[in-house]
Amino acid sequence: MTTTEYNQCVRELADGLYRFACKSMNDQEEAKDVVQQAFVTLWEKREMVAAEKGKSFLFTIVYRRCMDIHRTRGRTRSTENLNENVLTEQPKPHDLKKILQNALSTLDTQAKNLVLLKDYEGYSYEEIATLTDLNTTQVKVYLHRARKELRQYLVSRAHII
Amino acid sequence: MEINPNNIEEQILLYVDGELSTEEAGNLLQYIALHPQWRILLEEYKSLVLPPEDELVFEGKEALLQPEPQVLPFKPSRKPVLMRRAAAVALIAGAAGLTWLFSRQDIGSALPGSTPVALVHQPVAVDTTTPGAPATVTPTPTVMIARSNTQTMTTAKNGVVQPATALPGAQVARHESTPVDPIAGNLPVAVGEAPPKQRALEMQRPLALTEAESADALASKASLPGWLPVSDQKLEGLNGLIAHIRGVKDSVASKAAQLKRTTFVIRLGEKEIAFRK
Structure with a gap:
């Protein structure tokens, strides 16, 4: 270079x-x-x-x-502790971006990093696997699990609101 | 892969992450179109994709940059044009000098060991039938220029130039090259040279001919093809040329003598190797 x-x-x-x-x-x-x-x-x-x-x-x-x-x-905080912190911030219902950031912070570090690499940088599963020393299947499983947790968070949040 | 209620969530997640092929994505959307109850799940996962955070900008970018090597843009200046012109002038001057040098070398080729440039050929009729009898010499002034590097040319009876390789003893009139100046004594001798006695007679013979002889010679030679009359004035010019050649010869000889006294030294680093005659 x-x-x-x-x-x-x-x-x-x-x-x-x-x-x-x-x-x-x-x-x-x-x-x-x-x-x-x-x-x-x-x-x-x-x-x-x-x-x-x-x-x-x-x-x-x-x-x-x-x-x-x-x-x-x-x-690397537990999801339960983070949920408490996130709920105290009380973002407005229409502030989806803020809600998403709060939901993201509920994930463990590795899952959060995988979501960031996927959504922000657009890496494929294979590329993420290369960066993180995981295999492609692990990346896929961890990412899907993170998505489901985020969705679960949003559903529960909507239920609270 | 066939889509069913057991794997549709995974297919939706793969679709949201952009990991499905065009065909697989088409199949998924077609299935959702047939089963609208899954559309809500698809929209929820699509909404979970993080939006870009463009407001986050790294501030210390300039501090991380490294100085790049400067690349000067190519600007054709007028200097190369001037240099090209100077080179052209030098080339022309060099060519002119070489031409002059070669023309000088043509003159210098009359030096010993080379072919004579100008010779006065005077056909001499030699009667070889009676050995011992004095030869009958019939001088005829004819001038020709010989430029061959390998042979001394002679003028044949019919005026055609031939190599001087005629068989000795042949019953024909023989022609011989006779130098007009003592410098020609250094010139190569033609094959089939006349006896010394004849040469002595030729050397004593005056260059200028009587009017009667000149008239006869002109009458006999005028009909020959390629024959050109030569006057005494041209002979004087030829003598001037020979004088010039003699000067060149002396100059070369003096330089050769100087070179013999010269010591050549070759330097290899700190060592010196001297060559002395």
């Missing part, structure tokens, strides 16, 4: 990586650090990374870093 290609990765991927890290960790400063660290790693290893592999390389680093942070800080 040349310097020009690296800079192109910065311009095209920095926002997506930051968005993914923010949603994954719910911490913008921490997300910024993770993204910067990912680009520093890419720059140091640019001789070994082809230009077309830049995106998957960066998302793999950010995904793993997010998982590490969740593990070390014990921030």
